[in-house]
Each structure stands twice: as structure tokens, then as C-alpha cells.
Amino acid sequence: MVLYFSGTGNSKHLTDIIADKTKQPLYYLNDAIKKGEHSEISQNETLIFVTPIYGWRIPSIVEEWIHENNNLNGQKVYFVMTCGGGIGNAGKCTKRLCSDKNLQYLGWRGACTHCMTCICACPVSAIEYGDISKGKRRYHCPN
Numbered sequence: 001m002v003l004y005f006s007g008t009g010n011s012k013h014l015t016d017i018i019a020d021k022t023k024q025p026l027y028y029l030n031d032a033i034k035k036g037e038h039s040e041i042s043q044n045e046t047l048i049f050v051t052p053i054y055g056w057r058i059p060s061i062v063e064e065w066i067h068e069n070n071n072l073n074g075q076k077v078y079f080v081m082t083c084g085g086g087i088g089n090a091g092k093c094t095k096r097l098c099s100d101k102n103l104q105y106l107g108w109r110g111a112c113t114h115c116m117t118c119i120c121a122c123p124v125s126a127i128e129y130g131d132i133s134k135g136k137r138r139y140h141c142p143n
């Protein structure tokens with residue numbers, strides 16, 4: 001399931017791409033948060049949260065929704081974030097959130113080997129290596 005929050009549409013755009021590739025159902029967090037609803041989520045479901053970065057972390061209302069959702073326990077969870085320039089401590093915060101909620105955080109767990117795949121293979125060039133990669137062509141072997 002792709003659970004997404006979006007204010008100005010960037011995260012929604014990314015959500016559509018992810019949902020298209022993964023064929024996962026969508027869950028619109030803006031509405032759920034407004035209505036105080038919590039989704040039906042089975043234990044063995046893999047969850048992909050897509051959110052903007054607000055103040056160097058995921059929006060606090062999304063964090064609270066995750067905290068308060070009793071259906072969240074034990075699932076595998078990805079976080080995908082869109083931002084203007086920097087995510088600050090969002091990685092650490094989401095890791096801590098997963099640990100508090102007994103969720104399985106799916107990240108690199110410190111094992112990133114700087115292979116560049118995330119940067120070069122992103123279909124919309126959304127991933128940057130600080131300022132160094134900004135505006136530069138993405139290379140992928142044409143064969």
C-alpha cells in the first residue's frame with residue numbers, strides 16, 4: 001500500500017509513479033488525517049509512505065497519525081520524501097518512529113556503497129548528491 005500526504009502535489013506526483021510501478025493500492029493521508037481515520041492494514045503488508053519534508057522531517061501530522069494507528073505493528077515500511085533541498089534529520093526520525101512502533105524500517109541501514117543507482121536510475125532525476133549532482137546529466141550505460 002502506498003500511503004501519501006501531499007500539499008502542493010510533488011509527493012502525489014511521485015506517488016503516482018510508485019503506484020504505477022508497484023501496482024500497489026493508494027491511501028490518501030490528507031483525508032484520513034482530517035477525518036481521524038486509520039486504514040485497515042494487514043500484518044504482512046509492505047507500506048510505502050510518501051511525504052514532503054517539512055522542517056527537516058516528515059510532517060508532524062503524518063508522524064502523529066503513524067504513532068496513533070494501532071493497525072501499524074510489525075509491517076515492513078519504506079519512506080519516500082520530496083523536498084526543496086535538504087531532509088535534515090528525517091532519516092533518523094523515521095528510523096526512531098519505526099523502532100517505537102515495532103515497524104521494520106527498510107532503508108540502507110548504513111550499508112550504502114555509493115553505487116549511484118538511486119541517482120542515475122531515478123526516472124525524474126529527483127535524487128541529488130548534495131549540490132554536486134545538481135543540473136548534471138544522469139549516466140546510464142546505453143546497452
Ligand SMILES: Cc1cc2nc3c(=O)[nH]c(=O)nc-3n(C[C@H](O)[C@H](O)[C@H](O)COP(=O)(O)O)c2cc1C
Pocket residue numbers: 005006007008009010011012051052053054055056057082083084085086087088
Ligand atoms: C511548511 C513547509 C516546510 C518545508 N520544509 C522543508 C525543509 O525543511 N527542507 C526542504 O528541503 N524542503 C522543505 N519544504 C519544501 C517541500 O518539502 C517540497 O516543496 C515538497 O516537495 C512539497 O511536497 P508536496 O508538493 O507533496 O506538498 C517545506 C515546505 C513547506 C510547505
